[in-house]
Amino acid sequence: MSNSNGNVAVVAVLGAGTMGSGIAQVFAAAGAAVRLYDVDLARVEKARDGVKAGLAKVVAKGKLTAEAAEKIVAAIAPATSIAEASRGAELVIEAAPEDMALKISLFREAMAHAPKEAILGTNTSSLSITELGSRLGAGARTIGLHFFNPPPVMELLEIVRGVATADETVERARAIARAIGKTSILVNDVPGFATSRLGVILGAEAMRMLETGVASAADIDRGMELGYRHPMGPLKLTDLVGLDVRLAILEHLQKEIGEQFRPPPILRRLVRAGHLGKKTGRGFYEWTAEGPKEIR
């Protein structure tokens, strides 16, 4: 059991990609023993190397001792099976691809080995926590623990409460957030939760403005950066997140909530062209080693 101050001794992290590796680092830095599992075992080693390299930069800046960095990396133990990762874990958190059937199968396997009271936390950005908990037959201890990219840097933890999530699970999640140095918000289980729902609608409106010639991408972004103090404009942010990822979220929210989430044609066109943003070198901007450049 996690104790009342939210410290978790053992955490299983399932999925060692972008989010899983960062989540593993966050818990390891907070003193937990982390077991990191991925279906692709090489990803676990890659994740540990990534954590190591990231921490080396923090050490170089003098913000962490080399010893402390080593301790964090050492606290992330590779697990070769879900069973090995989950045994004795008070919290099982998954960061596998956005696919309900896949997440259900991961948790089913974990539930067969984890303690009966372990919290089942999912990092899903859009899937229903209520449906996941119900299909697992464990709604009371299923909860959304939505981290932001990159997890070690971003301060927010969006806690998503399913219809059957127990008060005790919510309280434990809140305490865990504090213990790992995050500020949490509590949101009921609705499509897109609170953050994606607002974030994607701003991005979609910016795209509609761009394609109807209201202003250039850079000017739309600058407007929000300088006029509204957003650290990054909505189009640049879409490039960072990935245009394909944003398109999938908009399609999901259009189906679940309504027409205001209809994906703008420009987004579909760019995705079809393979312009997915920073990861492919081009989206609403061209991405070079020096950063984003305006496309004229």
Ligand SMILES: NC(=O)c1ccc[n+]([C@@H]2O[C@H](COP(=O)([O-])OP(=O)(O)OC[C@H]3O[C@@H](n4cnc5c(N)ncnc54)[C@H](O)[C@@H]3O)[C@@H](O)[C@H]2O)c1
């Ligand atoms: N990337 C983001 O900015 C972001 C932000 C918040 C939430 N999320 C959510 O986090 C989750 C993971 O996203 P990501 O960006 O880290 O994806 P990713 O593709 O970087 O990582 C997913 C990892 O899961 C592994 N995997 C696939 N099948 C598996 C299985 N059966 N068992 C264990 N591991 C398996 C893959 O090998 C990969 O390493 C998704 O649900 C996503 O919606 C992503």
